Amino acid sequence: MVFVPGNKDSEAGVMPPNDLVAKMTAFNAELVKAGVMLAGDGLTPTSQAKRVRFEGGKRTIIDGPFAESKELVAGYWIWQVKSMDEAVEWLKRAPFDGGVEITLRPVFDPVEFGKHLSPEVRAEGERLRAELERQKKS
Amino acid sequence: VIEAAATRAAVDAVWRIESARLIGGLVRIVRDVGLAEDLAQGALVTAIERWPETGIPDNPGAWLMTTAKNRAIDQLRRRKLDERARGEIEDVPAAVFDLEAAIDDDVGDDLLRLMLVACHPVLSSEARVALTLRLLGGLTIDEIARAFLTPSTTIQQRIVRAKRTLTEARVPFDVPRGEELAQRLSSVLEAIYLIFNEGYAATQGDDWTRPELCEEALRLGRILAQLAAEDPEVHALVALMEIQSSRLRARVGLSGEPILLLDQDRSLWDQLLVHRGLAALARAESLKQPLGPYALQAAIAGCHARARTATETDWQRIVALYDALVEMTQSPVVELNRAVAVSMAFGPAAALELVDALLGEPALASYHLLPSVRGDLLAKLGRLEEARRELERAAKLTKNDRERALLLARARACDAQKPS
Numbered sequence: 001m002v003f004v005p006g007n008k009d010s011e012a013g014v015m016p017p018n019d020l021v022a023k024m025t026a027f028n029a030e031l032v033k034a035g036v037m038l039a040g041d042g043l044t045p046t047s048q049a050k051r052v053r054f055e056g057g058k059r060t061i062i063d064g065p066f067a068e069s070k071e072l073v074a075g076y077w078i079w080q081v082k083s084m085d086e087a088v089e090w091l092k093r094a095p096f097d098g099g100v101e102i103t104l105r106p107v108f109d110p111v112e113f114g115k116h117l118s119p120e121v122r123a124e125g126e127r128l129r130a131e132l133e134r135q136k137k138s
Numbered sequence: 139v140i141e142a143a144a145t146r147a148a149v150d151a152v153w154r155i156e157s158a159r160l161i162g163g164l165v166r167i168v169r170d171v172g173l174a175e176d177l178a179q180g181a182l183v184t185a186i187e188r189w190p191e192t193g194i195p196d197n198p199g200a201w202l203m204t205t206a207k208n209r210a211i212d213q214l215r216r217r218k219l220d221e222r223a224r225g226e227i228e229d230v231p232a233a234v235f236d237l238e239a240a241i242d243d244d245v246g247d248d249l250l251r252l253m254l255v256a257c258h259p260v261l262s263s264e265a266r267v268a269l270t271l272r273l274l275g276g277l278t279i280d281e282i283a284r285a286f287l288t289p290s291t292t293i294q295q296r297i298v299r300a301k302r303t304l305t306e307a308r309v310p311f312d313v314p315r316g317e318e319l320a321q322r323l324s325s326v327l328e329a330i331y332l333i334f335n336e337g338y339a340a341t342q343g344d345d346w347t348r349p350e351l352c353e354e355a356l357r358l359g360r361i362l363a364q365l366a367a368e369d370p371e372v373h374a375l376v377a378l379m380e381i382q383s384s385r386l387r388a389r390v391g392l393s394g395e396p397i398l399l400l401d402q403d404r405s406l407w408d409q410l411l412v413h414r415g416l417a418a419l420a421r422a423e424s425l426k427q428p429l430g431p432y433a434l435q436a437a438i439a440g441c442h443a444r445a446r447t448a449t450e451t452d453w454q455r456i457v458a459l460y461d462a463l464v465e466m467t468q469s470p471v472v473e474l475n476r477a478v479a480v481s482m483a484f485g486p487a488a489a490l491e492l493v494d495a496l497l498g499e500p501a502l503a504s505y506h507l508l509p510s511v512r513g514d515l516l517a518k519l520g521r522l523e524e525a526r527r528e529l530e531r532a533a534k535l536t537k538n539d540r541e542r543a544l545l546l547a548r549a550r551a552c553d554a555q556k557p558s
């Protein structure tokens with residue numbers, strides 16, 4: 001998964017210049033043609049975002065915009081590649097500039113994740129699913 | 139040493155991204171798959187030698203192409219010089235000029251041409267699979283050998299022989315259009331689906347699935363869907379593979395045992411792939427009615443994908459889709475699958491009649507799923523002794539260790555159910 005950080009323009013809802021849009025569209029087309037891109041989107045400014053804060057039993061809703069926009073995601077891709085090296089090689093071809101840093105992070109394999117759960121947690125998951133199934137049948 | 143390893147990994151990544159385009163471009167120019175691959179490999183070797191010192195160039199694909207092209211020109215020049223020395227030919231510069239001009243043509247057609255050639259009907263399906271993974275997947279001989287649990291030397295020979303066959307058969311390198319293209323594409327689809335299936339239900343060995351082969355097949359299918367966007371069956375095959383892949387992680391239990399469709403934890407299904415699969419299916423359905431064989435299979439897979447629980451499955455629609463598929467393919471394997479759907483829609487007795495009618499079918503004589511399905515139906519009908527025998531027979535026939543264990547467990551379960 002590839003995370004693109006926000007900046008002043010993305011927060012102000014200013015569209016990138018036309019030539020950058022054209023370059024990004026061409027880059028996306030390359031990804032699709034290579035069978036690499038599974039999904040990808042740009043996100044709206046954090047003025048349209050909300051946060052939910054969890055503390056004890058309390059949930060507090062906080063409205064955007066949020067100040068630390070550079071640490072917030074303004075867009076993402078999901079790529080299917082053979083290795084991190086391949087993902088890096090693709091990312092190097094993206095039309096970014098100006099010192100922006102783009103983060104690549106492998107997605108956890110849920111099966112591997114499942115292996116790390118304790119047997120009790122796994123059994124509880126099984127029980128919940130069986131219960132759901134039962135409720136749907138009745 | 140660390141830096142060299144890092145560069146090597148980066149070179150491999152570049153190769154994975156660029157090799158098919160590179161070989162495709164070279165095939166167009168030199169009109170010989172073997173020579174094109176040699177030139178591309180030569181460029182790769184040069185990159186492996188030089189890049190650790192020079193760093194990876196900004197446009198590595200263009201660098202590889204230029205390097206390969208220069209080698210091609212060198213070789214051609216040398217050959218022409220030899221021929222001239224023997225008084226056979228005069229004009230070196232013109233030939234080189236043509237070569238330069240030929241280089242920046244349409245990349246899409248290059249890849250499509252390469253796929254069509256690698257899957258040409260003169261080749262056996264084994265050869266098509268190996269050549270496709272090699273030329274379009276950018277896999278090494280060892281990777282292909284590991285994926286198919288076959289010795290590297292066998293794969294190597296298979297590829298060498300395939301390239302020789304293509305040269306000897308003087309296979310044309312034009313990209314056909316219309317009906318001829320559809321026919322040639324069907325041979326490509328078959329190879330891609332073979333690769334996928336070997337990953338989805340490994341016919342041999344101790345792993346039930348090999349997801350990396352599924353991913354490779356999907357990648358090839360997605361590439362092809364861009365190259366032949368008007369072909370309904372291409373989108374249908376992609377839909378089928380996306381939907382089946384969505385279940386990969388639900389298909390294997392924590393200790394590696396297979397989990398059958400109706401027993402799977404559907405919350406593990408990858409909804410992104412389901413969504414992509416249903417979108418590709420809609421595309422295929424909009425391009426052609428009545429549905430072709432891959433579209434029918436994708437539609438069946440779609441029925442399962444849409445059912446939130448096994449009990450919500452629309453079995454009657456699945457039976458109807460199988461009816462159409464049986465009529466189209468006349469395949470006993472498909473008839474067997476239809477019988478399974480019939481048992482879910484109309485009960486095991488109706489299904490058993492269909493399965494019994496297949497018992498004399500020579501194509502199914504050593505197919506482990508015939509006694510496996512028959513055993514299940516007999517068990518459902520309470521004929522446990524016969525069921526156990528069928529499941530044990532199925533266990534003897536399968537070559538996959540995980541599947542054998544599952545079949546034997548089901549056979550034992552028949553014994554446990556028997557009133558003592």
